[in-house]
Amino acid sequence: MKKVVLVTGGSSGIGKSIALYLQEKNYTVYGTSRSPDRYPDSPISLLALDVQHQDSINLAVKKLIEKEGQLDILINNAGVGITGPMEETPMDQVKNAMETNFYGPLRVLQAVLPQMRNQKRGRVINITSIAGYMGLPYRGIYSASKGALEIATEAYRMECAHLNIHFSNVAPGDFATNIAAGRFHSPIISGSDYEAGYAHSLKLIDEHVDSGCDPMEVAHKIYEILQKKNPGIHYKVGSFLQKFSIVLKKILPEKQYEKMLKKHYGL
Template sequence: MKKVVLVTGGSSGIGKSIALQLQGSGYKVYGTSRNPQNYPESPFDLIAMDVQDEDSIRQGISQIIQAESKIDVLINNAGVGITGPMEETPIDAVKNAMDTNFYGPLRVIQAVLPHMRERREGRIINITSIAGYMGLPYRGVYSASKGALEIATEAYRLECAHLNIHFSNVAPGDFATNIAAGRFHAPVTEGSDYAAGYSHTLKLIDDHVDDGNDPIEVAYKIEEILKEQSPGIHYKVGSFMQKFSIVLKKLLPEKTYERMLKKHYGL
């Protein structure tokens, strides 16, 4: 029987690349979208799911279980981008980002785990971000949401090891996707002390995404992980310098690393 894979946020970007790659490799793939009717020509099954809505999640999981009797792999990819000065980012926007990027994956995991526990088998991969390893200027909320998911995955992994359910994180760097189109940008308040730094950082972020590699690289890494009998905890996918930045944070004195980030962002 084919392995059944659920990829949240599968209508575009990294999620779509993952879904297409795994389907081409023989997996039975279900992607999710809040509005699957907008993608009538999707090459794989696309079901309705909003990771902020528990009823929507339950209905989506039930639909797959009824059709396939199982879910072998969950890939939590659905997420939103958010930028802005920490002081000036509206708390409602912070809550929305955390609701999608952190609470959303936890909701989906809680809906899928009972089915995996029953079979004593499963793989869960959470798509986080290299940004989750450091508090980046004007991306602090996004960094925090992805960092929280990294840590939660470690706890899940320990708790579910005896159930033969394996958890892993995959942290991408900057890839050429349409994430910028849906990103929330906190408005710059009049006379803001952060205006210059925020504007400069936004340009850097957009340039990095535009110059990013093909998201198929993330899909290749996911497929490699699924072939591992004993998958690791943390995987990073991105340019050498993006991955090396995490190593530098461990090796360098804190203030030295902070100065390096300030110089990179022109702060």
């Protein structure tokens, strides 16, 4: 029997790559989008789902289960990018990022876990970010939202282990996707004390995304994890330097690590 997979945010970027690759590997895959009608030629079955609205999530999950009778794997991928000085980032945008990147996956789990508990089996992979392991300058809100999901997953994993529901995180680095197009970035304010540092950092962030790796690498890692009987909790996908930055944070003195990050971002 084919395993049924739900990939939130499966209409583009990393989510679409995951959905396409798992479909090639003979999984039954459903992606989600707030507006599936925008993708009439999607090779993936898309469900209407907005991670900020529980009713929308519940309806999508109900439709999937009614059609397939099971839901074996959830890939919590939907997310938004956000940049800006911590002080100057509008609070409504801060809330939007947290609603999507942190509360959103939790809402989806509220709808999915009852089915997995009834089945007495399930896999959940939350897509976080290497940025979630550190407070990056001018990406602090994004780092915080993904870091929160990393920690929450650790708790879910322990609480659901006896239910035969396995949780893992996959933290990508910079990948060549369209995330920059949909990302909110606070305006560069002329005369602001953050003007020069933010302008330089924003240019660097965009360059990293444009020169990023193929998002299919994340899909390959997801498939690799799904083949494991007892998957681990934390996985990273990205360049050597991006992954090594997490190791350096563990071994370097705090001030030295901070100095290294500031130098990297030209601060």
